[in-house]
Amino acid sequence: MRRFCALISRTKRSSDEINFLRKSVALGSASSAQTTSSETTKASFSTTNTPAVDENLVPVFVDGREVHVQKGVTVLQACEHAGVHVPRFCYHPRLSIAGNCRMCLVEVEKSPKPVASCAMPVMPNMNIKTTTDLVKKAREGVMEFLLINHPLDCPICDQGGECELQDQSMIFGSDRSRFTEGKRAVEDKELGPLVKTVMTRCIHCTRCVRFATEVAGVQELGVTGRGGQAEIGTYVSKLLSSELSGNVIDLCPVGALTSKPFAFTARSWELKPTETIDVLDGLGSSIRVDSKGTEVMRITPRLHEGVNEEWISDKARFSYDGLKRQRLDAPYAKNPKTNKLEKVTWETALEIVGEQLSKADPRNLRAVAGKLADCESIVALKDVMTSLGCVNFEVEGVNADAVNVDSRSNYIMNSNIVGVEDADVVLMVGADVRLEAPVLNARLRRANVAGGVKMATLGHHGDLTYPVENLGTEASIINDLLSGKHAFSETLKNAKNPCVIVGSAVLNRPDCAQLLKSLHQLSDQFGVVTNDWNGFNVLQASGGTTGALDLGFVSSKNKHISENDGLKVVYNLGSETISSYDSEPGKKFVIYQGHHGDVGAAGADVVLPGAAYTEKDATYVNTEGRAQRALACVAPPGLARADWKILRAVSEFAMVPLKYNTIEQCRERLAEVSPTFNAIDEVEPSLWLNGASYAHLAGGTPNVAAKGGAGKKTSGATVFASEPLTTNVENFYMTDAITRASATMARCSKAKATGSAF
Amino acid sequence: MTSSDLFFTTTTTTTSKKNNGMNNNNNNNKRNTNSNTNTKNIFKQQTSKTNNNQTFSHVINERLYSVGLMVHRDSAENNSSLKWEFSKENETKVQTILKRYPPNYKRSAMIPLLDVAQQQNAGYLTVPVMNHIAELLEVAPIRVYEVATFYSMFNRSKVGSYHVMVCGTTPCMLRGSRDIEKALSEHLGVKKFETTRDGKFTLGEMECMGCCVNAPMIAVADYTGGVEKYTYNYYEDLTPESAVSIVQTLAQGKMPEKVGSQIRNKAEPITGTTTLNTEPTGPNCRDLAKLKKELEAAAAEAAKAAAAEAAAGAKK
């Protein structure tokens, strides 16, 4: 319901503002109670000429224009609804109301003083004026006081050009100062490798403090001192420990908090913005990539209510320097004499690849899709390999034998990302959501703190920033839950909308099939899936996995051969984890196509340089099954090319030319394979097969790989591997080839490990 | 005079004021001052009254030191790795304080707890102290740091056993608080916000403590005996001499004879009370005792009548 209500406004953003407010009003503050009572009395007088409208709406007048707004919204929101912009510094729709900057002063009829519009709820028939002399004078006064202690260093400030204080002082600021005392100076704080501070510039709006406390859930920032001595900081010197810390840079209306890696590298007006998406975690957050020439200069979030609201993780924001390092900018092939990779021309490389592919026995072929692969290249690779007769496909990080891809509901977030807030009990299995998808974790935190959603986990994890009940780490606990032996079964049973979040680590366990079967069973038993609710959620680890599964990039059942008998040629599309596919001279031939010189390229015989997610027009599917388009922001380095084009060329050399020549045709092919790609940026609910997906697995059969070893067998219950459930993200800052190549991410990892920025 | 004239006058005068202070009078400023002094006398006055010994940076420092730094610097005796706890006796006090608030509003006890902790910890709050309180109240440590830095009555660096705070606000200042400060400073041999060598006295400053009628005044916090012996006393109607003698008495380990005003009994005019000196003449308030008796009599009468009526009814 939250998703669909457009209460007073047409834009996504303000409807959310209203909702936020509604929530805070519902918490029952004294002032809102007053509003309601005085409203009822006045409403009886004002029914004459108002048309029959929703009774939750009240009429107010903004600069003489009548608008109807939701009860309990603030004066500022009412103005916004009327299309009148009110200047502000401290107010932010996603944070609690502080009302401490006073920039939003407006005049309200019958009120003796100007009122801070962000903190004042509307009353029926309120007459709000924003253009009077009084308002102008009040705002000018506030601006003058704000500038008293603000340094005049715009020319050397990174916020210059996109600074709210700069912009608003153009309207309300004076052209000269009446302040002749000494300006105060504040010591800069060390907040870590990402956030640079120039605290003298701070205007004490406390947005950063509220963000850290309310959204990120790390109570580290605060206001120390008072009045002229007030400072923002941590008091005891401490690095910000949040995975979302970069967002305070966007929130800070002035240049007090700026990006450390971006410092002094470009002015904001020199940058070329491209609106695209992030692929470094499963959410596919909306981002804006700012580039200058051929370089990505910085990455900032874009608003997407369904996915990331307006936050992104530090990894998405700061790992862009990894796009400039360790890049494959030319094709390489192994020199048979030296057994070393050497630069070759595209023709040579493609000839070798074509020959290897076309001469190999198709049963000895295998294709692997890496976790950052885009859908166009995956479908092209699949088509090339299928035309060659290959039946062995694999998605990085997914135990392909176990995950049933016939139904999408088996591997996506069925409740959608926003849907997790509709749950009343959330059970996270083998996941550390804070590390795997920090933005989703902020959502879960909000659900817990504001909505009282009960959180429980199964498996190892760190501090999730909200209270959770850990049920243990053994997979066998699921059996207890199923049999009702575990106390938590009761909670699940009583829940109206229970939700299960399955971490991507589960998909890669040897006992993945057993686990998924039991979790499906659990879902059916406890109403995780009902007619109008599907709370079975798989949290994929990165941008490429869901797309690959959607495109059916898995081996046809029972036909594939294991790598030991006769696997000859492997086509590795950007996978970095599968070292068992390292080439062995004379035995195995590995073709690596990707953008970074990481594990994958090191173990290859031929390297084809591809493009990273910021360098190609491509489609990715996020963990909730939302197909999204990424746009090319900069050109790929050197001789590197967009990946699907490389595969198009490979198909020619392998004598199985693809039928599509343009990206449009390629996308038509995508849509043919899966309807997901017909509707960009939409999520379709998928069919739940009531456990049928895993029905073929017998209950007690321990089909556990030797590695895991069989756990204790309880009568009739499923037997799981004995390794404890845990996340597969050990270090949030380094999860793939791009982030591993990033110096900033390396600094972050070090800071996290040592607790010091140096 | 146009507004821009005023603007320039103000600036140049103040600039020269600053420069005077720094003994750095350059010609340019002087000329400006001269040409402008005619137009606005008040600025001339101001300039001449400015205390020339005080440089500008000094003013700022003074302001800052009154409450200390707003960030913490680790030292051997004050860092987060140390542990601190309430003493046994104070633990009961802590529990009483905690009981005053509902469990979900535990953090309301923050200021009283900080106060007890400060008394126990010889007059100042260290990081381990604040961390311990954060733990007790189940809040993040920064929330305690925020409160402790906000209030100037919480000290975050070491103070003497007696914290002598001279009121610095206007009424006291007009009645001579600067002289008292000077006398104390000379007597103790320390500047404002400094502690004597023997660690006995810290000379501090506070803003208005609500005793303006008996200005000038000082407050003395006594940290010599922990929570048990802790006092926070006002000494009012001071002269430089009486202020010094109070400090001398304290230095001998004794209590000054008189707490509060040194020359008066209450907040009365310096010439003695001028009104309400005679017995009140009336009309007085109602005599409640008499009224009560009357009412009781009336009630008894009514009861009797009712009983009689009931008896008559029964007869019928």
Ligand code: SF4
């Ligand atoms: S640092 Fe920036 S966001 Fe934080 S209070 Fe200061 S101005 Fe506001």
Ligand code: FES
């Ligand atoms: S925006 Fe209203 S007080 Fe800051």
Ligand code: FES
């Ligand atoms: S001014 Fe000193 S007590 Fe009020």
